[in-house]
Amino acid sequence: MISALSVVAAALVAATPVTTPAGASQDExxxxxxxxxxxEAVAASDDPHPDGVSWTYGTESVRNVGRLFMEIPGGKKATCTAAVVEAANRSVIATAGHCVHLQAVGGWMKKLLFAPAYDKGTRPYGTYVAKSVAIAPAWSEREDHKADFAFVTLGPDEQGRSVQNVTGGRPASFAPVPGEKTALGYPFVKPYDGETLQYCSGPTTPVNDNRLVGGEQLTPCRMTNGASGGPWYARTADGKDVQVGVTSARPKEPGLENVAWGAMFEGTARELHQHAEQLK
Structure with a gap:
């Protein structure tokens, strides 16, 4: 598993993926x-507490993880985290559903741009514009956090290359993987500034809360806003590193301040991924 220990390079209704155009040309x-x-990209709220630890194990193993920039309805700039997942078209990233569609701000995000391995303003592997987004109706219509994931199909970089050909990617697992997890992200809210990759790693437990049925809880982990959508990685019994979910939320109620919640991939996520990887 990607970690300090080992560095490696209620049932849902079946989802009909929702696809939305970027709304402008890739060059624009x-x-x-x-x-x-x-x-200028900002997170949605403020939290002064320190969270997570800077990733210090080299960029090669995590170059498929990056910052996802977007413009929310009304023109405000925002940022999340995303990661390249293996796909037939070699052009798919996974992120949180609320990073691409959020009812509280008016619906669909615009002008999505992915910068893998972003670090202190540098974009060593280019940038990739979102062409389409696949999310579940359970998220777009009801904001059910169990379905708080999205698979985004990207256009090529400035040199015409598909993102997976440049950064590589990790396979997504749509079945539970027990054991330790590693969550990576670009938290933006203080004490962070979104400029460097952070991580949390350790055992997980099931979320015991109706807001995220089927989710997993990572403790300790207090990465702030901006880490949303970041990958959760696990190692399978045969030693394969896979993405099993994305950071969905960090509750702030007493007793929950030191945990991060992950929306785990399952059947609905599989359908969304299959839809995204079929697009050109």
Whole structure:
């Protein structure tokens, strides 16, 4: 599993994926996200507590993880985390559903741009504009956190390359994988600034809360906003590193301040991934 210990490079109704166009040309979106615009991207709330630990195990093993920039309805810039997952079209990232569609801000995010291995303003593997987004109706219509994941199909980089050909990717597992998990993300809210990759690693337990039935809880982990959508990795019994979910939320109620919640991939996620990887 990707960690400090080992560095490696209620039932849902079957989902009908929702696809939305980027709303502008790839060149226009890439031009929109200047370094200055990226610096303006903000998270949705404030939390002064320290969370997570800086990733210090080299960039090669996590170069498929990056920052996802978006414009929310109304023009405000925002940021989440996403990761490249293996796909037939070699152009798919996984992130949180609320990073691409959120009713509280008016629905669909716009001008999505992925910057893998982003670090202190650098974009060593180029940038990739979102072409389409697949989310479950359980998220877009009801915001059921069990379905708080999305699979985004990307266009090529500035040199015409597919993202997986440049950064590699990890397979997604749509069945439970027991044991330790590692969550990675770019938390933005203080004491962080979104400029470097952070992580939490350790055993997980089932979420005992109706807001995320079927989710898993990682303790200790207090990465702030901006880490949403970041990958949760696990190692299978045969030694394969796989993505099993994404960071969905960090509750703030007493007794829960030191945990992160992950939305785990399952049958609905599998359908969304299959839809995303069929797109060109």
């Amino acid at each position: 979106i890439r031009a929109y996200w200047t370094p200055e615009a990226m610096a």
